[in-house]
Amino acid sequence: MYQPLVGRDGHVTGIFAQANDVTAACLAKSELRGKVWQLETAKSNQAFQLRFADRIRELDDAGRIGEAVCEMLGTRLGAARVWYADIDGASGMAACRCDWTPAGFPGQAGRGIALEAFDPAALMVLRNGGQVADQPVWRKHDGAGAALLVPYVKAGDLKAVLAIEGVAPRTWQDEALALVAEAAGRTWPALEAARTRNELQTERDQSQYIFDAMVEGFAVLDRDWISLRMNAEGLRLAQRSAGEVIGRSHWDVWPELRHTDAERAHRRVMDTGKTESVELFHRLPDGRHVWMEIRTHRSLEGGIAFFFHDITQRKAAQEQLAVADRRKDEFLAMLAHELRNPLAPIGAADDLLQMGQVDPARVRRTSEIIARQVRHLSSLVDDLLDVSRVTRGQVELVMEPVDMRQVADDAIEQAMPLLHARRHRLALALPPLAPFVTGDRKRLVQVLANLLNNAAKYTPEDGRITLAIAVELGQVILRVEDDGIGMAPELVEHAFELFTQAERPSDRSLGGLGLGLALVRSLVNLHGGTAAASELAACFPSRCRAARRKGTPPAIPGLRARRKSHRSGRCGS
Numbered sequence: 001m002y003q004p005l006v007g008r009d010g011h012v013t014g015i016f017a018q019a020n021d022v023t024a025a026c027l028a029k030s031e032l033r034g035k036v037w038q039l040e041t042a043k044s045n046q047a048f049q050l051r052f053a054d055r056i057r058e059l060d061d062a063g064r065i066g067e068a069v070c071e072m073l074g075t076r077l078g079a080a081r082v083w084y085a086d087i088d089g090a091s092g093m094a095a096c097r098c099d100w101t102p103a104g105f106p107g108q109a110g111r112g113i114a115l116e117a118f119d120p121a122a123l124m125v126l127r128n129g130g131q132v133a134d135q136p137v138w139r140k141h142d143g144a145g146a147a148l149l150v151p152y153v154k155a156g157d158l159k160a161v162l163a164i165e166g167v168a169p170r171t172w173q174d175e176a177l178a179l180v181a182e183a184a185g186r187t188w189p190a191l192e193a194a195r196t197r198n199e200l201q202t203e204r205d206q207s208q209y210i211f212d213a214m215v216e217g218f219a220v221l222d223r224d225w226i227s228l229r230m231n232a233e234g235l236r237l238a239q240r241s242a243g244e245v246i247g248r249s250h251w252d253v254w255p256e257l258r259h260t261d262a263e264r265a266h267r268r269v270m271d272t273g274k275t276e277s278v279e280l281f282h283r284l285p286d287g288r289h290v291w292m293e294i295r296t297h298r299s300l301e302g303g304i305a306f307f308f309h310d311i312t313q314r315k316a317a318q319e320q321l322a323v324a325d326r327r328k329d330e331f332l333a334m335l336a337h338e339l340r341n342p343l344a345p346i347g348a349a350d351d352l353l354q355m356g357q358v359d360p361a362r363v364r365r366t367s368e369i370i371a372r373q374v375r376h377l378s379s380l381v382d383d384l385l386d387v388s389r390v391t392r393g394q395v396e397l398v399m400e401p402v403d404m405r406q407v408a409d410d411a412i413e414q415a416m417p418l419l420h421a422r423r424h425r426l427a428l429a430l431p432p433l434a435p436f437v438t439g440d441r442k443r444l445v446q447v448l449a450n451l452l453n454n455a456a457k458y459t460p461e462d463g464r465i466t467l468a469i470a471v472e473l474g475q476v477i478l479r480v481e482d483d484g485i486g487m488a489p490e491l492v493e494h495a496f497e498l499f500t501q502a503e504r505p506s507d508r509s510l511g512g513l514g515l516g517l518a519l520v521r522s523l524v525n526l527h528g529g530t531a532a533a534s535e536l537a538a539c540f541p542s543r544c545r546a547a548r549r550k551g552t553p554p555a556i557p558g559l560r561a562r563r564k565s566h567r568s569g570r571c572g573s
Helices: 023-057 062-077 122-129 174-202 210-215 234-236 261-273 312-340 343-354 360-391 404-421 442-459 516-526
Strands: 001-007 012-017 081-088 093-102 112-114 131-134 147-154 157-165 219-222 227-230 274-284 289-298 306-310 400-405 425-429 438-439 464-472 475-482 560-561
Touching: 012 475, 023 062, 023 112, 023 174, 023 312, 023 360, 062 081, 062 093, 062 157, 062 174, 081 306, 122 157, 131 404, 147 174, 147 289, 174 312, 219 234, 227 234, 261 289, 261 306, 343 360, 343 560, 400 404, 400 442, 404 425, 404 442, 404 464, 404 475, 438 442, 442 475, 442 516
Parallel strands: 425 464, 475 560
Antiparallel strands: 001 012, 081 093, 081 157, 093 112, 131 147, 147 157, 219 227, 219 306, 274 289, 289 306, 400 438, 464 475
């Protein structure tokens, strides 16, 4: 930045120049954009998978399911053609059942492709259950270049193939391969279930083998709600025996289902004949609560047939995704706020420097403001870079014998400005013999400094913080105790997770990005330990002995650090 210096006569008498190195900030911003892109990509893929599952779940015909799968994958991936084919090993043919193509590109539906037209190596990979990508997979085929083929192998036999084709060869990214694999994983069971359901709806005399081999629970009720059949998987899911179910009223066996969405759906289907699907939170006889998805169809006799399966894991995954997405949004909003705050004083300083006739003292004070805010920005960027390196496994520890009392001295020196600013009293309890561990001195200092800074931030002014080092049962124990605001019980469990934040005042006086304690746990884990927020906040298992400060240190890995709550029982953060 260049500014003219104007004399009293109005003429320029010199130039004031100032430069700031913003390399780290620019690199961090670029890396942050990459992380945000990854998060948004993951969010977009998850949203697509949910739409995909919802779309095929509402279909009960195999042909319509196949068409929907081809259309959704083709549109999502920008493909030239997507098709699905059943494989007949006896005839050596692949029969294309359905496809999707944009306008002007030849379709495949209804055609047969001889397996001998496939590249032998590619066909072998497909038969072994592997995907084939980034290479031509058949010797002669119309219009398409390389393709991605996903097989369905059952009982050792290649049963079907899902193909995504492009006009030109394409390098498939990991995200796209994972998306296709998950979609295919949903497609094969959906197609099989749809075909089974169609057979059950049109054929009353299906075999008991097929009935009991289904991967979903299945039951048939007559018009008077008497259970006529329930397959083995259904009895297993319901934790009932056939004698407890067959021939009895459905509502006598499960009275708790009265006046629920399941009963209302069953009655509507029996009245209208229109298939319905509901999700029900249900208590099993063993006391466990599970989520069940129930799809109800009207039977030929006027009763109903319904399929059901346990979706507890899927619901938990959806909840975790929602929590992670909410935390990501909160973090990005908080990061934008923290990065924007220093810009106001920097901008004001810039306006001041652009004013004519700035005296040297004011220039110096203004430069100090800019330098201070740049240091704050650099600190935020350093935290982001540290978290990024640790989570990607790019941190290399320099392992050497380390005196933990010297680690405490260095950590206290780093935390002292904040302790002084908030007028905290720091009490030390150090052992007479210096405990040594084998570790990375710089990273261990970072662990303890983060704990002290965190305690200082969340302890009211004039508070008391205690740092104690002890050796117990062959382990070095670091205790950080404060009389601060503590944590709510629901926060204690997640205190060391990335982006976890307690509620803070509207003025954000307690600041932070939720990175400090996450770094503590990650660095502790790299040293072979664990971290938790409770009566014990951070632990490093070791076989550490005490050694005199000037003696020869034993090369012993690890330590254990404890964080104890204050007398009221609230756990200090």
